[in-house]
Amino acid sequence: MPNEPLEVTLKVTRVLEIMDIPYFITGSLASTLYGMVRSTQDADIVAEMNADHVKPFAESLSKEFYLDEEMMCESIRYNKSFNLIHKECVFKVDVFVPVPSDYLRSQFSRAKLHTFTFQIGAGAIFASPEDTILSKLRWFRAGGEGSDRQWRDILGVLKAGSGEIDVKYLRNWAGELKVTDLLERALKEAS
Numbered sequence: 001m002p003n004e005p006l007e008v009t010l011k012v013t014r015v016l017e018i019m020d021i022p023y024f025i026t027g028s029l030a031s032t033l034y035g036m037v038r039s040t041q042d043a044d045i046v047a048e049m050n051a052d053h054v055k056p057f058a059e060s061l062s063k064e065f066y067l068d069e070e071m072m073c074e075s076i077r078y079n080k081s082f083n084l085i086h087k088e089c090v091f092k093v094d095v096f097v098p099v100p101s102d103y104l105r106s107q108f109s110r111a112k113l114h115t116f117t118f119q120i121g122a123g124a125i126f127a128s129p130e131d132t133i134l135s136k137l138r139w140f141r142a143g144g145e146g147s148d149r150q151w152r153d154i155l156g157v158l159k160a161g162s163g164e165i166d167v168k169y170l171r172n173w174a175g176e177l178k179v180t181d182l183l184e185r186a187l188k189e190a191s
Helices: 004-018 027-034 051-061 069-078 102-110 129-142 148-160 167-177 180-190
Strands: 023-026 042-047 081-086 092-096 112-118 120-126
Touching: 004 023, 004 027, 004 042, 004 051, 004 081, 004 092, 004 120, 023 027, 023 129, 027 042, 027 120, 027 129, 027 148, 051 069, 069 081, 102 129, 102 167, 129 148, 129 167, 129 180, 148 180, 167 180
Parallel strands: 023 120, 042 092
Antiparallel strands: 023 042, 081 092, 112 120
16 A cells, blocks of 8 residues: 555545544644654544444444454543554554543544545544644553654644634643643643
8 A cells, every 4th residue: 555554544534434433633643744754653533432332333343443342342441542453564554542521522522624636535523733733642652752753743734824723712722631731831832
């Protein structure tokens, strides 16, 4: 596959769409869309799945992906993540089952469809640039603030979106998510 990360991810999002499961792509694929291109080892999808989705979701993807239905059920029960690994190219897709929150509702309301043209036209729903930055800030903090790749992703989205990023939105949610200090540092470095 010429664009393995995106093409493999779109196989998963197509199934989510067919099953009418709300989702959005976040993480490195989103930061690449809005910022600087870089290779990635996996894709991150937030999906509002429930136990009734597991069997048909697994059946739809089992020919092309290694997956574990028991892990999927546990992830849904405890609002964690599970992964799918593409059999041909061994690319991993992590699916996060979120805890409902005001911030999650905000993320879903701001997520947008982006279309791509390679072999065939395809599209998927991505987190907004602002929510991509906030998610990256949270992962950066959770990872001990040592990931240069995460930090470069944050700065890349800020620089590429200069003048279009909703800084008021960022500051509002950064306070709620306890990453205000990191946001202010990133804004300063990106200017």
